[in-house]
Structures are given as C-alpha cells and as structure tokens.
Amino acid sequence: MTVADKDTLPRPHAAVWHVMIVLAALMAFAGLSTDIYLPAMPEIADSFGVDHGAMEFTVTSFLIGLSLGQLVWGPISDKFGRMWPVVIGLGLFIIGTIGCALSSSVPEMVVWRVLQATGASASVVLSRAMIRDLYPGARGAQMMSLLIAVMTISPLIAPSIGAQVAGAFGWRAVFWVLGGIGIMALLGMLSLGETLAKPERNDSALGASFRAYAVLLCNRHVMAHALVVGLFYVGMFAYIAGTPAIFIGFYGLSPEAYGLVFGSGVVGIFILNLINGRIVARTGTTLLLRIGATATLAFGALIAVTAVSGIGGVLGFYLPLMGFVAMSGLIMPSALSGAMLGAGRNAGAIAALCGAIQYGGGIFGSALAGFFADGTPAPLGFILLAAGALTFAASLMLRTQRC
Structure with a gap:
C-alpha cells in the first residue's frame, strides 16, 4: 500500500477486518437491493393494483441504473478520490430507497429504483477500485476473492429478511430497513476514509477522464477480462431469471425447495472464491480464468444435453447447473483483479467499465430467458x-500475466 499524506489513506491505518467489513457491505449493495424485496413483490403488485409481471420493470430499471451509473462514478473517483463519490452515492441510494417506500404506483417506483441504483452503483464499482488502491497485485486478487465470498452471503439471507419484515410490517417496511442499511454503510465509509492517495489520482480534466473509456475499449487486456465477465453474466442472469419457473413450474419443486436450490449455488460460489484466494498468488489470474471459462463451457454443454433429453430428471439438470454457477467463484475475482493489473490512474474507470459490461450482460441474459421461455428447461439450457x-x-x- 502506498504511503501518502495522512488524509489520503484509511484512518487510522484501518485494520484489515475493518476494511473487509466496509468493502464487503459496499459490494453487497447490488444483490441486497434486488433480493431483499423479491418476496414482497406480489404484495406490492396487489397494493398497486397491477399484474404481478409488471413488477419486473422495477428489477430491470434497477439493473439499467446500476450498469450506467458505474460509468459515471469511475472517472469521477479517479480524479477526486473514492470516499466522497461513495458518500454521495449512498446519499442518493438512501433518497431513492425512501422514495420506493413512499411509492404508490409502478412507474413511480421505477423512477426511484433508477435513482437508488445510480447511488448503489458508486458503492459497487468503487469498492472494487478501493481493493486495488489498498492491496495491489496478488494480494488484491486474494482480497477480491475473500470479499466476493463474504458478499455471496447476502443473497442467502436477504430474501429471508425481506419476507420476515414484509410479513410482520408490510412491504414498505422492507425499504425502510434497506434505507437503514444504507445509513450504516454511509457511517462505515466515513469511518474508513479515503483510499486513493492524492499523488495517484488522475490529474487530467474530467472530460478527458471520460474520454479514457474510448482508450480502454481498445485496450485488449482490459476488454478481454471485461468480456469474460459480461458474457459469463449473460448465463448467470438467465439462470436467475429462468430457473424459478423451471424448478417450480416444470419439475414441481416447492418455493421452499427452490430456495434451497438457489442457496446451494451460492455455497458453491463461496467455496470457489475461498479456493481462488488461496491459490491465485501461485497460479496467476489468467490460468484461473481459463480454467473457469473451460469448465463453464463444459457445464453449459451438460446442461443443454440434460435439459433436452431429460436424462437424470431434476437432478440431472441441477448438478451441472450448480457447477456452472459455482464458476463465478473463479471467474469474477480473477477477471476483476486481472483487469486492474497496470491500471495506473484509471482504476476507477476500469472497474466501472467492467461493472457496466457485467450488468449489461445480465440485462441481456435475463431478457433472453424471458423471451425464449416455453415452460421447459430447453431454452435455458441452450x-x-x-x-x-x-x-x-x-x-x-487473455494473455498470460501473473500478479
């Protein structure tokens, strides 16, 4: 970690556990903001007097805001530092969350969800850049793996929290709880302080910083890593959007059993993240990415075969599907930390570009799953x-490059 003047590093040289808690909370905002209110969506639809399918617009609008918002925050943080963009973003998130709690229609909630996502995107993308600020090279890859492993816990607990809160106090209380989490994250960020030393900031004009995206789009090293993430997330969000109807509607699982299916995928991600963190310093990010991508192709082929043929029934479809999902534990931390190697003063912009492509792939994947859905596993398999x-x-x- 670069030693600089006292106002450019975490105060007072924050312990690793402190950094981990704050950054894990910031990284978890995307999943938490989506998953915590999913159990309350039918109640919200009934409250607004609309078809339950109309609530999907509140999910899509959040993903769009999350994807595009990252492109704004990245260059701003490279020039002005990480702390205040995150603080401002959390402020927007809290305002948007309050707006959702007070909404009375789907269009109104969609507007507030975009604001909420735009604010949350600062936390998501800049937490990745902050890891690079504090832990360069192999150590950064290890920390990225560990943080993502911790972050994967949120999809396991968020729906349960949302269901309990909505059941006890109504759906609006879910957003009040989410706003409270935003306030705690804001206090955590203020306690951590700045992570980007002033000498390492981008001193060019802000317009030039945004124009740096054109350069990054032509950077093979960055784009190869970003494309691996984005294309993998086409599959991940197709899985998220498509599997409820398949496991519950086609295979006849109960909603509770589907919750266990979804949770088992998160466990696989958690385990591979921990493995990644332990071996990445010896293997480098490129090898792990290629292993993960190769396994993703193999599992994708098995899923397609079992989806079409019905071999093994629900278990035959489930096992390779969980293998596909678990590869996120190898691909995500390795791709994000690998893209940061040699980032110089553009770490925020690189993190933002990777994040935008990641969630852009997610939007495309969820749309494909909805468009081709026919009630059977076959479209998702393909x-x-x-x-x-x-x-x-x-x-x-990818070119072979060690940390």
Missing part, C-alpha cells in the same frame, strides 16, 4: 451453452 461457449472464446483473448 442459452447457458451459448454463454459458456462465448465466455470460453473470450478467455482465449
């Missing part, structure tokens, strides 16, 4: 096969 093949192809663009 989407995951295609996502696996494209992820593997993108991994071939």
